Amino acid sequence: MAVLVRRPQTVDFSVAKVLRFLRKQTPAPSYLFLIPMAVFSMLPIVYVISTAFKPLEELLLFPPPFLVRRPTLDNFQDLLLATNALAVPFTRYLFNSIFVVLTTVMLQVLMCSMCAYPLSKARVLPGRNFIFGMIVAALMFAPQVTRIPQYLVVQKIGLIDTYGALILPALAWSYGLFMMKQFMDNAVPNELIEAARVDGAQEWTIFWNIVMPNVAPAWNTLLIFGFIQLWNDSFSPLVFTRSEAMKTVSVAMISLTNGPASIARQGAQAAAAFLMTAPTITVFLLRQAKVIETMAHSGIKS
């Protein structure tokens, strides 16, 4: 983008004025589209929240009504009762989920960033293109299919039914690496790194104190994406663990709601759905500004 300019710095004042005037005059048609689209986007969340507070007779209606008419907290009580009937105390599932998700997410982001740093900034790194090609190819494979032999590998290493089985296979995250590399290419000037090298900084120091702060929006985004993905993942704990004490919340929710008494537990199910989405929405809302800022700058090198 040597020739193209980002902001109209050199624009004739009168043209800028006209543009500004036009923009001020015509927001109405945009809102005409934006507002319905926003309403549409929010429907599922509103539905999940409203369903959690529906009394049983409203839950059993078909087709289900969209909004709750007589809100009640019964569902949460039912959920508590149902969790009391589980083989393992619910807090154990919660601990497993939190421990596994946080450990994985942090290691994931650290490993992706470490790998992206030389791929983006090293002056000499034979095989760089080959490695990057592999990553792009790996992006295309659906995890569902590699998981079949992945199971065999996990079994062979003897990780089945350990935390290792839940954490290790998720660490080499192709999308995370891809995104970190794009960001380091764009957001960290080579001159900065060269200057640090001249000043005698070690590679680790450069990585940790210069590169990482500069790409903070990117790894913040990855933390959130990773959190969402892992928190909702019920497949690995279902397949890689056997004992009930190793399962996570997402699995517990499934067994709660798929049991023989599942019809009577419609209420508990709705409350569980609400509680499962609550953490991800909270995490997202807390960092949304950062995510969006990051996403708007990724993808394309300009």
Place this chain on the structure above:
Amino acid sequence: MKIAVSRDDALAVARATTPVRRRRLSLTTQRMLEGYFFVSPWIVGFLVFLAWPLFQSFFLSFHELQATSLTDLKWKGIDNYKEAFFIDARFVPKLLATLKNNLLDVPVIMIFSLFSAILANQRIKGVIGFRAVFFLPLVIGSAQVIKQLFAQGVGGATLSQGINVQELVYQYIGADAAAGVSDLLNRLLFVLWKTGVQMLIFLAGLNSVSPVLYEAARVDGATDWDRFWKVTLPLLSPVILVNLVYTIVDSFTDTFNQVLEYIQQTAFAGGFRLGYAASLGWVYFAVVFLILFVVIRITNQYVFYAGDRSG
């Protein structure tokens, strides 16, 4: 060896501080080793849990394997693949249905996300809030809970009832129109759920189109319509290609996907038929790769690479 940078300095420091044995490593070699040190954890994870399983699944697809140990393999040649196409009555219809759905959805997703990106790229009040809301479905869209809701029969119909449009259409226009509208709304709802990432990629692309070009077009008397077709679209075409590839990969690896669900069932629920499941997986990938190849081949002819964009 932690040595810093300019070559002369480094050599001087090296001479002064390091034991003789180590000096043999040239600075370049050291840098390289350091680079590999950073890369290696990821690569090890990748090789063990992704590349090796991929290779193995290809190997397995030519074998029969019922138990979950690799010792009792039975060579089957291409029988698994034959079974997928000629014996299994469920696989091919599922594959075709998935193909049809996705190929219908992809263009809609593309057009819709471009449209919403253009809307969200305006400088009007509250636009940041709108961007956040458009992104929100993505956050819970992949969740197990949503899947469960759909399993309970809570489809798009229920959700679009939230805005009561069908009823209004039903009352004022008639039953046929109402059915059409509700169909459209359901599809729109799904599409909207899936456009979060594409919209943001388009937003980034739109931001990189120089305003100078728009002004030039305006001076030359181009209308907004002209400017969209003659300036925005050509300059955006590389981004469109990126988005197209992303969308295709994303929709073919979606959790709602029937084929992937069936593969998972075959592998884990239906008596651990790992060999057969692996061959189904590879058939599926061959199809996805073929589609991607054709799409990239065709699209590339229309992509406009402005002279010195990469500079």
